[in-house]
Amino acid sequence: MSFDLSVWALPEGATPADVRAAVLRCRQGQHVESYPDPRVVAFYRAITASYPDRPGPGSPWEVTPLHAAADHVAMSLYPTCEDQVLLDIERLAAENNLMLFDPQDGSVYPPPAAVPLPAHHATAPAHHSAHAR
Numbered sequence: 001m002s003f004d005l006s007v008w009a010l011p012e013g014a015t016p017a018d019v020r021a022a023v024l025r026c027r028q029g030q031h032v033e034s035y036p037d038p039r040v041v042a043f044y045r046a047i048t049a050s051y052p053d054r055p056g057p058g059s060p061w062e063v064t065p066l067h068a069a070a071d072h073v074a075m076s077l078y079p080t081c082e083d084q085v086l087l088d089i090e091r092l093a094a095e096n097n098l099m100l101f102d103p104q105d106g107s108v109y110p111p112p113a114a115v116p117l118p119a120h121h122a123t124a125p126a127h128h129s130a131h132a133r
Helices: 016-027 038-050 083-095
Strands: 003-008 072-077 099-102 107-109
Touching (some): 003 083, 083 099
Antiparallel strands (some): 003 072, 099 107
């Protein structure tokens, strides 16, 4: 059984409920008809530069090619993939201002810049872990 994650390029101010609604539309085969969001393109290029989306020894992907759409990339990983792959997905999602969705428990992780921090922690990086299995 695979471990799935997806990253989403939604408008600024999008909520976890917006991400879950977009996921539901995707699962129903409804995809945004538009040019690919540059954030999604940058994420896809970066993640597949490190981990090509084709089968082969050492590939973290249980399903290839990755599901890429105009506003998201969905990934099915082997549950035994290296933690570094998950950390790279998390980092690249943050760098590209994408929301990370974990369908195993329905969690949505906004980009760190979108996470309000208490004033006394304003310089501390926000950290979340989508790879707790």
